[in-house]
Amino acid sequence: MPKPSNKAEFVAAGMRVMFRQGYHGTAIRDVVAEGRVPQGSFTNHFGSKEAFAEEVLNQFFEQTKAIVAQALGDRSLSPRQRLLRYLDLITASLAADDYLRGCLIGDFSIEISQTSEHLRERLVAIYREWLRPFEDCIAEGQKAGEIDDRFTPQDLADFLLTSWEGAILRMKVAQLQEPLERFKKIAFATIFAKGT
Amino acid sequence: MPKPSNKAEFVAAGMRVMFRQGYHGTAIRDVVAEGRVPQGSFTNHFGSKEAFAEEVLNQFFEQTKAIVAQALGDRSLSPRQRLLRYLDLITASLAADDYLRGCLIGDFSIEISQTSEHLRERLVAIYREWLRPFEDCIAEGQKAGEIDDRFTPQDLADFLLTSWEGAILRMKVAQLQEPLERFKKIAFATIFAKGT
Numbered sequence: 001m002p003k004p005s006n007k008a009e010f011v012a013a014g015m016r017v018m019f020r021q022g023y024h025g026t027a028i029r030d031v032v033a034e035g036r037v038p039q040g041s042f043t044n045h046f047g048s049k050e051a052f053a054e055e056v057l058n059q060f061f062e063q064t065k066a067i068v069a070q071a072l073g074d075r076s077l078s079p080r081q082r083l084l085r086y087l088d089l090i091t092a093s094l095a096a097d098d099y100l101r102g103c104l105i106g107d108f109s110i111e112i113s114q115t116s117e118h119l120r121e122r123l124v125a126i127y128r129e130w131l132r133p134f135e136d137c138i139a140e141g142q143k144a145g146e147i148d149d150r151f152t153p154q155d156l157a158d159f160l161l162t163s164w165e166g167a168i169l170r171m172k173v174a175q176l177q178e179p180l181e182r183f184k185k186i187a188f189a190t191i192f193a194k195g196t
Numbered sequence: 197m198p199k200p201s202n203k204a205e206f207v208a209a210g211m212r213v214m215f216r217q218g219y220h221g222t223a224i225r226d227v228v229a230e231g232r233v234p235q236g237s238f239t240n241h242f243g244s245k246e247a248f249a250e251e252v253l254n255q256f257f258e259q260t261k262a263i264v265a266q267a268l269g270d271r272s273l274s275p276r277q278r279l280l281r282y283l284d285l286i287t288a289s290l291a292a293d294d295y296l297r298g299c300l301i302g303d304f305s306i307e308i309s310q311t312s313e314h315l316r317e318r319l320v321a322i323y324r325e326w327l328r329p330f331e332d333c334i335a336e337g338q339k340a341g342e343i344d345d346r347f348t349p350q351d352l353a354d355f356l357l358t359s360w361e362g363a364i365l366r367m368k369v370a371q372l373q374e375p376l377e378r379f380k381k382i383a384f385a386t387i388f389a390k391g392t
Contacts, residue, residue, distance in 0.1 A: 020310050
């Protein structure tokens with residue numbers, strides 16, 4: 001009988017530890033302690049810390065994509081409302097952790113872009129996939145006259161998610177929701193509210 | 197005769213290493229190797245890695261404040277032009293490093309907010325001091341009719357520097373200047389260009 005895999009437990013524990021301590025601050029023994037999984041089986045599942053971090057990042061991105069689908073797929077909302085819904089859902093998920101968690105995509109963008117070319121390339125691909133539904137939603141909002149149409153949907157989608165990463169970064173320092181609410185208030189009364 | 201202090205060499209070497217490897221990824225032996233300074237004298241100058249990182253952060257903030265003074269103190273420019281000048285000067289300083297460096301204030305915001313309460317509190321104070329001249333400049337720009345006046349100067353200054361941190365984070369992944377230019381293009385045609 002094959003032994004039950006504890007790969008998922010490793011990834012879940014790794015995500016919790018990396019939210020707290022970052023990539024470089026995380027040792028495999030921390031993950032083992034967090035997940036109460038045998039250290040020996042780590043190497044059965046993951047060839048290196050870099051490969052492990054990629055699995056953790058992929059898992060985080062899957063969770064993010066589920067929130068994207070929930071918000072941007074809600075056809076009862078206007079395109080502009082769908083964008084705001086996404087930021088509100090992320091805000092709620094961060095609030096549940098007392099504003100301590102943050103976004104692993106943003107964390108890794110800062111931490112590993114200079115130290116792992118492999119993970120940096122994975123992040124480039126993640127941003128590409130993450131941005132696409134936002135570009136479509138923004139194009140629809142521009143056609144509906146809801147969003148400033150002097151910029152391409154590509155530029156506005158990247159501006160939106162990138163500035164939002166800045167707001168999350170600021171939240172981590174302040175340990176308050178304020179930077180997230182400030183971003184939404186300003187962006188959705190200006191760029192993402194044409195003609196106001 | 198007192199021995200010449202090599203404290204400044206430690207701090208300069210520490211900044212170079214921390215730009216590359218982050219706070220958690222930096223070991224004191226890396227700083228010693230980078231600066232070609234004797235390991236033994238590290239403990240003479242710094243009580244801990246945390247205390248050392250605070251000196252590095254303070255030094256980086258001094259450099260940042262010099263750029264703030266250069267841009268926001270230029271009375272030949274309008275308030276809006278002064279804000280843009282600041283971002284252009286930062287862009288040029290980042291370009292000089294092939295877009296690999298980034299902003300140590302942003303890096304530390306991501307990396308240490310959850311692991312060092314002392315450094316997080318220092319970051320809170322740094323943001324407060326960093327923001328003040330931007331608030332004054334934005335208030336002046338609002339009076340001159342150059343900047344959207346539906347928001348407080350405090351909100352707009354925090355939005356500006358925080359979203360800019362997001363653009364730098366994105367630059368680190370892309371290793372291109374594009375996210376910085378995109379941010380300036382959109383922000384200075386909308387929020388920071390009233391009535392356009």
